[in-house]
Amino acid sequence: MKRFIIFLLAAIPLFSRAQTPNDSVGREVKLPEVTVKVKPIEQNGDTIKYNVLSFKDKEDHYLEDVLKKLPGIEVGENGTISYKGNSINHFNIEGQDLLGNRYNQATRNLPVDAVAQVQIMENDQPIRALKNRIPSERATLNIKLKREYKLKPFGEAQVGIGFSDNTLWDNHITLINIAKKNQTLITVKMNNTGDNISENTLDHIDVANLDNYIPLPNNIITTSSATYLPIQLKRYLRNKSYSMGINHLHRIGRYGNFRTNLIYYGTSDLLADSTSSLYGGSPTLSLNESNRRNSHEHTFVPQFRYELNAPKVYLVDDLSASLSYTNNINHLNSNENLLQEHVARHTSYAQNKLQMTLNAGKLAYTINSSTRYLRRSELMGVEDSASTYNSRERLILQQLFTRNSLFTTLPLLGNNIELKYGMEYKVDRLKAGSSDFKQTHYFLNKVGVDYAIRYHKGFVAFDFPLNVFSSSISWSETNKSDTKIYISPSIHWKHDLSPFWRLKILGSLDDDLDNSIMYSDSILTNYRTWVNPSERFGWKHLSSLLFSVNYANFITMFTWNLTASASWRKTDHHNQYSYEERYTVITPIWADTHSHMLLVQTSVDKTFTHIGFSAKGTVNYTRNILPVAQNNVQQTVKSNILSPSMKLRWNKLTWLQLSNEATFNLSWQDYYQNHARHPLRSWFDEFNLYLYPLRKISVSAGCEYSSIETKKGKYNRNAFVDARITYTPTKRLELGAILSNAFNRRQYIEASYTGLNYQYYSVPLRGREFLFCVKFNL
Numbered sequence: 001m002k003r004f005i006i007f008l009l010a011a012i013p014l015f016s017r018a019q020t021p022n023d024s025v026g027r028e029v030k031l032p033e034v035t036v037k038v039k040p041i042e043q044n045g046d047t048i049k050y051n052v053l054s055f056k057d058k059e060d061h062y063l064e065d066v067l068k069k070l071p072g073i074e075v076g077e078n079g080t081i082s083y084k085g086n087s088i089n090h091f092n093i094e095g096q097d098l099l100g101n102r103y104n105q106a107t108r109n110l111p112v113d114a115v116a117q118v119q120i121m122e123n124d125q126p127i128r129a130l131k132n133r134i135p136s137e138r139a140t141l142n143i144k145l146k147r148e149y150k151l152k153p154f155g156e157a158q159v160g161i162g163f164s165d166n167t168l169w170d171n172h173i174t175l176i177n178i179a180k181k182n183q184t185l186i187t188v189k190m191n192n193t194g195d196n197i198s199e200n201t202l203d204h205i206d207v208a209n210l211d212n213y214i215p216l217p218n219n220i221i222t223t224s225s226a227t228y229l230p231i232q233l234k235r236y237l238r239n240k241s242y243s244m245g246i247n248h249l250h251r252i253g254r255y256g257n258f259r260t261n262l263i264y265y266g267t268s269d270l271l272a273d274s275t276s277s278l279y280g281g282s283p284t285l286s287l288n289e290s291n292r293r294n295s296h297e298h299t300f301v302p303q304f305r306y307e308l309n310a311p312k313v314y315l316v317d318d319l320s321a322s323l324s325y326t327n328n329i330n331h332l333n334s335n336e337n338l339l340q341e342h343v344a345r346h347t348s349y350a351q352n353k354l355q356m357t358l359n360a361g362k363l364a365y366t367i368n369s370s371t372r373y374l375r376r377s378e379l380m381g382v383e384d385s386a387s388t389y390n391s392r393e394r395l396i397l398q399q400l401f402t403r404n405s406l407f408t409t410l411p412l413l414g415n416n417i418e419l420k421y422g423m424e425y426k427v428d429r430l431k432a433g434s435s436d437f438k439q440t441h442y443f444l445n446k447v448g449v450d451y452a453i454r455y456h457k458g459f460v461a462f463d464f465p466l467n468v469f470s471s472s473i474s475w476s477e478t479n480k481s482d483t484k485i486y487i488s489p490s491i492h493w494k495h496d497l498s499p500f501w502r503l504k505i506l507g508s509l510d511d512d513l514d515n516s517i518m519y520s521d522s523i524l525t526n527y528r529t530w531v532n533p534s535e536r537f538g539w540k541h542l543s544s545l546l547f548s549v550n551y552a553n554f555i556t557m558f559t560w561n562l563t564a565s566a567s568w569r570k571t572d573h574h575n576q577y578s579y580e581e582r583y584t585v586i587t588p589i590w591a592d593t594h595s596h597m598l599l600v601q602t603s604v605d606k607t608f609t610h611i612g613f614s615a616k617g618t619v620n621y622t623r624n625i626l627p628v629a630q631n632n633v634q635q636t637v638k639s640n641i642l643s644p645s646m647k648l649r650w651n652k653l654t655w656l657q658l659s660n661e662a663t664f665n666l667s668w669q670d671y672y673q674n675h676a677r678h679p680l681r682s683w684f685d686e687f688n689l690y691l692y693p694l695r696k697i698s699v700s701a702g703c704e705y706s707s708i709e710t711k712k713g714k715y716n717r718n719a720f721v722d723a724r725i726t727y728t729p730t731k732r733l734e735l736g737a738i739l740s741n742a743f744n745r746r747q748y749i750e751a752s753y754t755g756l757n758y759q760y761y762s763v764p765l766r767g768r769e770f771l772f773c774v775k776f777n778l
Contacts, residue, residue, distance in 0.1 A: 281631020
């Protein structure tokens with residue numbers, strides 16, 4: 001987003017109390033008027049302080065609105081916060097980690113009027129027991145509230161009602177209490193306006209602590225789901241969604257705290273699309289599908305966490321669970337066959353994460369332990385008017401996963417060396433239909449040495465783990481057990497070229513396990529797709545290199561980033577796709593396969609404070625080289641995507657503000673036999689205008705324009721116009737009226753090439769809508 005500055009000029013009359021020998025009461029003496037100029041950004045060592053009032057505009061309501069404007073800070077589409085290209089370590093409010101990785105609850109609900117500063121602690125090692133032992137290049141973000149918002153609870157409540165094809169509603173309430181010993185944040189949201197509130201409680205992946213991250217297994221049975229488009233979800237999602245987060249943190253002593261987080265999300269969605277697919281090969285297949293899917297989902301996640309972060313001892317125990325239920329009914333037409341596909345899924349798990357570090361003077365010891373038990377049942381039933389696809393599939397998965405590590409840090413030649421041992425164990429038990437449970441498991445041991453050489457302007461870290469992998473597949477006739485020994489070295493160099501320039505280079509070699517669920521018999525994963533079994537674990541060898549250079553000058557309000565990464569992957573198998581008239585069959589083929597990827601991204605961000613103008617330009621280029629095998633054809637597909645974008649913002653006048661964001665996409669594939677080498681182009685532009693004709697009235701209008709090439713020389717164009725008027729009679733009350741999709745656009749069309757395939761799809765849109773809102777500041 002654009003970065004722009006408003007300097008705050010405050011005229012502060014100062015008074016002094018003075019007495020004379022003859023006075024029994026004081027009298028006021030007025031001192032000369034003083035003008036205080038607040039700097040937009042202050043730096044104290046490794047701490048960057050953004051004064052929010054210098055960046056806030058009248059249209060900014062929540063913390064995320066301002067975060068997107070701060071130099072050096074990036075906010076992703078899903079709310080992920082990064083600083084200088086790296087995701088943040090922690091998101092704190094007044095120095096306390098209330099929300100963990102579910103910080104969207106704060107960024108998208110905390111009123112920005114309550115925030116005084118956003119602080120960035122660069123190169124922050126959040127574990128006190130590891131300070132000056134293990135270097136960190138990640139930053140911690142801390143929110144400082146205004147004094148009056150730390151004295152009592154605050155928040156807001158909104159009630160919205162409107163009309164379109166049916167009655168609309170959009171309601172939410174936020175309650176916040178930030179005190180010295182206790183912090184509480186409660187958010188409740190509900191709407192049927194297409195707004196995706198599942199991200200309100202999204203759990204972002206902590207890439208700085210992947211040892212404690214256990215990914216959920218992929219669903220085996222998949223739905224013939226409607227397509228998600230690059231336009232806003234509210235344009236086409238017909239929903240009834242509910243989200244709730246209850247978060248409380250209680251400080252225990254100087255260094256400890258106990259945290260409770262209760263999360264609920266539920267939704268009932270209606271999605272529809274029409275898709276025409278041409279699957280290449282010999283022979284080719286044309287498949288025309290129309291989907292109308294009703295989806296219901298409910299998820300409840302309780303989490304309890306104790307933390308002690310003292311200089312000598314670091315202890316965290318995190319206990320959580322999840323109960324989830326989804327039910328999908330899809331009415332579809334597949335090449336003139338009318339079907340009903342019903343998929344139901346129940347998932348539950350319990351997990352515990354323990355981390356402990358002991359600082360014993362010259363030595364430090366750390367233990368990490370993560371364990372999870374998961375159970376998932378999946379059911380699919382297909383009813384076909386012509387009895388072509390009638391089927392029923394029921395699967396039950398039980399999974400136990402544990403990852404444990406122990407390492408010690410000790411001094412060596414003026415630096416620190418880490419000696420590590422890690423153990424990972426996973427067992428899967430899968431039951432299909434009325435058959436018995438079939439079991440697979442593996443056991444991975446790691447022994448490694450990590451040595452970091454620190455110097456004045458950076459560090460170089462070397463990691464040399466030795467891995468011993470053993471596995472067992474109880475039902476396999478040819479590969480019941482296997483053992484593999486390999487190393488996965490890496491190097492990480494970070495160097496500060498100057499106070500403004502920073503360089504980073506990473507390189508690694510690794511062997512990685514394909515963690516897909518294995519099954520002994522062919523399984524029907526949707527109404528027309530059969531997956532044949534694999535009788536052994538698959539592996540991929542990955543070589544990667546990353547180069548990054550960053551320039552940040554907060555005095556001139558200019559930042560520049562360049563990141564380039566390349567990866568070379570060799571896998572011991574690939575999938576053969578056979579697209580047939582009735583079914584699609586996926587079969588693993590055991591042969592070495594090579595693929596490559598190149599990603600280059602550069603961005604520049606400049607704010608001109610004296611004219612109230614900011615600009616940010618970004619260019620992304622991705623190249624993938626990937627072998628494809630389908631319908632008796634094997635082909636290496638070389639695909640390219642070039643995507644430049646520009647964001648502009650102007651706010652010089654107090655009564656008028658303008659912004660524009662434009663993105664151009666060009667995708668193409670290198671020439672190969674029997675394939676038309678034709679690029680596809682698309683253009684997206686979003687323009688926003690904000691007017692403040694009177695002190696208590698604001699008017700905004702926005703236009704989203706898209707032009708998408710579906711075939712050579714044929715474009716589908718859409719324009720969405722929205723408007724809003726707000727009246728604020730008092731500081732506590734706000735009245736608003738919203739018009740969405742003023743031109744009443746009803747259809748969106750897009751096309752794409754993927755491998756040997758071409759897909760053309762259209763999606764019905766929500767029509768013109770009106771919504772009236774009343775918001776109370778509590």
